[in-house]
Amino acid sequence: MDIREILMKNNFRFKKSLGQNFITEISLLEAIVSDSQISREDVVLEIGTGAGTLTRALASKAAKVITFDIDSSLEPVLRETLAELDNVQVIFRDIMKLSDDEILSYTNGAFKIVANIPYNITTPLIMRFVESRLPLVSATFMVQQEIADRLVANPCTPEYGAITLSLGLKTNVSVLRKVNRHVFYPVPKVDSAVIHIEMINDKYNYKDEKTLKRLIRSGFHMRRKTFVNNIVASFPELSKETILNILRELNFDENIRGEALSISDYIQIADSIFSLTGTTDKDDLADCSLYEDDMYFEEEYGSSSEEPNEKETQIDIIDYEK
Secondary structure, eight states, X not given: OOHHHHHHHTTOOOOGGGTOOEEOOHHHHHXXXXXXXXXXXXXXXXXXXXXXXXXXXXXXXXXXXXEEOSOGGGHHHHHHXXXXXXXXXXXXXXXXXXXXXXXXHHHOSOEXXXXXXXXXXXXXXXXXXXXXXXXXXXXXXXXXXXXXXXXXXXXXXXXXXXXXXXXXXXXXXEEEEEEOGGXXXXXXXXXXXXXXXXXXXXXXXXXXXXXXXXXXXHHTSSTTSOHHHHHHHHOTTSOHHHHHHHHHHTTOOTTOOGGGOOHHHHHHHHHHHHHHHOOOSOOOTTOGGGGGGGOOOOOOSOOOOOOOOOOSSOOOSSOOOX
């Protein structure tokens, strides 16, 4: 199957605004499926169908593949590349606009995610699922190499940030392989990596999740400031002396910076804050904007005035539910 020929035959035009870079190397597709630990019992949610190359590889191992793409101009391409597959459902909708209940209406229970996604939506997409109450088992993503480095970074490194901590609270993250940019069509400007995220229930014990998230956001708000000064700005109900006392009681240096603290350190401090305050007035801390200041990476695709051709209704390319 020559993907380039199929795309050309169907007059498909790549849209820079959607960050469309399709995987063409068969050995890489097989490796990603292996990395995602898919079995015949698994329902797979694929995000970013593209030309359907990864979809086909997933369908050969999974019980069912439900694949989402925002660009419905791919429909004639997918009718050809996914022909004869009876365990694939293609849906042209923006998955970021779907509620948990809508997603569950497709998966009908536990599922695994596999995605080769545009890098400009990596952080919000990952956190949308990790911080949801959906029965997600694991997620395997193709991401920009620089982002992969941040997701598994250690304290006291430039890559370490709020996204590192927030994923570490609920998951185990591993970088499985580096991917050269030339295995994509068209070729992007940066190299990539395959990461695997395993969901871990009750990985850590802490008193209040909202307080903890608020503290994490505060700790990395302005990296040049000390941890104490960042916390004072974000917890106006606490005096600077109160925060200093908490650090002293926990044997932390008063001049420590947020990037020097581990997950366990943040939990200790957050628990102490919650013991003093009892509540938090920050109600919407699952918002993906929590991590925006933490993610600095190259503008890979540039901007485009092209609008995605999105259909807000389900389209089954393969009608197997008769």
